[in-house]
Amino acid sequence: MIRHTVVFTLKHQQHSLEEKRFLADARRILSAIKGVRHFEALRQISPKSDYQFGFSMEFADQRAYTAYNEHPDHVAFVRDRWVPEVEAFQEIDYVPLVLP
Amino acid sequence: MIRHTVVFTLKHQQHSLEEKRFLADARRILSAIKGVRHFEALRQISPKSDYQFGFSMEFADQRAYTAYNEHPDHVAFVRDRWVPEVEAFQEIDYVPLVLP
Numbered sequence: 001m002i003r004h005t006v007v008f009t010l011k012h013q014q015h016s017l018e019e020k021r022f023l024a025d026a027r028r029i030l031s032a033i034k035g036v037r038h039f040e041a042l043r044q045i046s047p048k049s050d051y052q053f054g055f056s057m058e059f060a061d062q063r064a065y066t067a068y069n070e071h072p073d074h075v076a077f078v079r080d081r082w083v084p085e086v087e088a089f090q091e092i093d094y095v096p097l098v099l100p
Numbered sequence: 101m102i103r104h105t106v107v108f109t110l111k112h113q114q115h116s117l118e119e120k121r122f123l124a125d126a127r128r129i130l131s132a133i134k135g136v137r138h139f140e141a142l143r144q145i146s147p148k149s150d151y152q153f154g155f156s157m158e159f160a161d162q163r164a165y166t167a168y169n170e171h172p173d174h175v176a177f178v179r180d181r182w183v184p185e186v187e188a189f190q191e192i193d194y195v196p197l198v199l200p
Contacts, residue, residue: 002145003142004146007192020199020200023197023199024199024200027199040194040196041196041197041199042103042194042195042196042197043194043195043196043197044192044193044194045102045193045194045195046104046191046192046193048190048191049190049191049192049193051192053197054192054194056194090148090149091146091148091149092107092144092146092149092151092154092192093144093145093146093149094140094142094143094144094145094154094156095142095143095145096140096141096142096143097123097141097142097143097153099120099123099124099127099141100120100124
């Protein structure tokens, strides 16, 4: 299992219609892409971080993650919505750690 | 539900005994603190991030999260292990986003 997360801040004014539209569209478009499991739209609340929102999703393996990255709906979303509307972001990807 | 996450890099050499010990001790000590749910020890794998590891845990509400932060076992762990052994870290906390 690979958990792909991205924490981000939008260019839009807080609580604006544009903000709501971006978040709802992202969830609708990205969660529908083949291989995406446990998609979550999140609000970042730590005062120690400046980011506003997060998405989290899981993939069965690297092949499924790569297919998502290359999927036309993902590529179009990044080009048409992410790049123009996101101010700053950071990607963090996890796999479970095997401890003795 | 509040999901508390921290992504971090250790001062220890990769795959060292000290690294393994820190990760195993952290999991054992932190996951046993009252109110901690779904504790996960994770390896960070995105080449776009410099961090090596992550912990994720969930709390029922802010009261439970505050109690964890103030718990003597957490305070002692931060003082005796986290501060001396962690090179860099970032905290990201999430709550589910309610979308229409």
